[in-house]
Amino acid sequence: MTDPFDGWKVPPVGLTGSPLDRADIMRRDPAAMIALRSRPDARWLVMEDLKPVLTSAEQPDILWAYRSDVPHDALSVFLGLDGEAPRFAAAASGADLVSDFGGRIVDARVAASQLPDGRAAIIAQARSLLDWHARHGFCAVCGGKTELGKAGYSRSCLACGAEHFPRTDPVVIMLAIKDDMALVGRQPGFPKRFYSALAGFVEPGESLEEAVGRELFEEAGITVRNVRYLASQPWPFPSSLMVACLAEATSHIITLDTDELEEARWASKDDVRAALAGTGEWLAPPPLAIAHTLLKAWVG
Numbered sequence: 536m537t538d539p540f541d542g543w544k545v546p547p548v549g550l551t552g553s554p555l556d557r558a559d560i561m562r563r564d565p566a567a568m569i570a571l572r573s574r575p576d577a578r579w580l581v582m583e584d585l586k587p588v589l590t591s592a593e594q595p596d597i598l599w600a601y602r603s604d605v606p607h608d609a610l611s612v613f614l615g616l617d618g619e620a621p622r623f624a625a626a627a628s629g630a631d632l633v634s635d636f637g638g639r640i641v642d643a644r645v646a647a648s649q650l651p652d653g654r655a656a657i658i659a660q661a662r663s664l665l666d667w668h669a670r671h672g673f674c675a676v677c678g679g680k681t682e683l684g685k686a687g688y689s690r691s692c693l694a695c696g697a698e699h700f701p702r703t704d705p706v707v708i709m710l711a712i713k714d715d716m717a718l719v720g721r722q723p724g725f726p727k728r729f730y731s732a733l734a735g736f737v738e739p740g741e742s743l744e745e746a747v748g749r750e751l752f753e754e755a756g757i758t759v760r761n762v763r764y765l766a767s768q769p770w771p772f773p774s775s776l777m778v779a780c781l782a783e784a785t786s787h788i789i790t791l792d793t794d795e796l797e798e799a800r801w802a803s804k805d806d807v808r809a810a811l812a813g814t815g816e817w818l819a820p821p822p823l824a825i826a827h828t829l830l831k832a833w834v835g
């Protein structure tokens with residue numbers, strides 16, 4: 536039997552392609568980390584309230600700050616090496632930086648859509664990590680205070696010694712396909728005319744394939760088989776890993792769970808092409824989102 540998903544190509548995925556070497560072996564070596572922080576070519580991405588400071592140029596870039604510009608007590612995490620040059624992120628007030636360097640504080644989602652993909656991936660890494668630290672000052676086991684370890688990739692409890700690691704929450708996002716039509720839907724909170732691929736968090740004790748089947752059935756009453764993985768994307772709001780999948784629908788009758796979806800519809804390739812081009816009767820997700828990639832892969 537031929538595989539209906541053979542020959543699919545994956546278009547570029549937003550928020551991926553970081554140029555940094557994460558150099559995780561160095562995170563475990565406090566002396567190496569002190570040496571890296573002291574290097575003259577060490578730089579910091581500063582985030583205020585999880586918003587990155589960018590340059591004010593017409594085509595903005597990350598404003599890489601010197602160590603002397605970052606407040607001494609700012610929470611700082613190691614992002615990796617750009618060639619040999621160490622790169623860190625710091626949660627700090629950006630006000631002084633902005634006045635000193637002429638940079639500007641930009642919402643992370645807006646920044647990610649303005650920066651080239653590799654740079655957007657750095658924003659994603661920094662935002663997820665700094666957000667995790669901000670939420671995990673206390674131990675989930677005993678309630679004691681925790682302190683940063685492994686250059687930002689763990690927190691240790693000062694009371695019971697438990698070690699905690701940054702979390703990544705998998706979310707399946709999928710296109711059910713039937714008779715050359717794809718299922719798209721809109722959640723109640725979506726902007727007007729906006730439709731996307733259906734999505735949902737993977738639950739404990741569940742495979743990706745099972746999560747795809749469950750979500751499509753729960754939200755739209757659609758049963759599927761032949762679930763395939765296409766691509767994945769970090770989504771740092773705050774810490775999701777979007778896993779894009781395809782599935783063959785075995786039914787086409789939509790039964791909506793109206794708590795989850797306001798509407799769902801079967802879209803033809805022409806409908807999807809028009810939506811991606813902004814000329815259709817509904818609007819598709821922007822290029823930053825992996826739903827865009829998924830729809831683009833389907834129309835070829």
Ligand SMILES: [Zn+2]
Pocket residue numbers: 674675676677678679692693694695696697
């Ligand atoms: Zn503890």
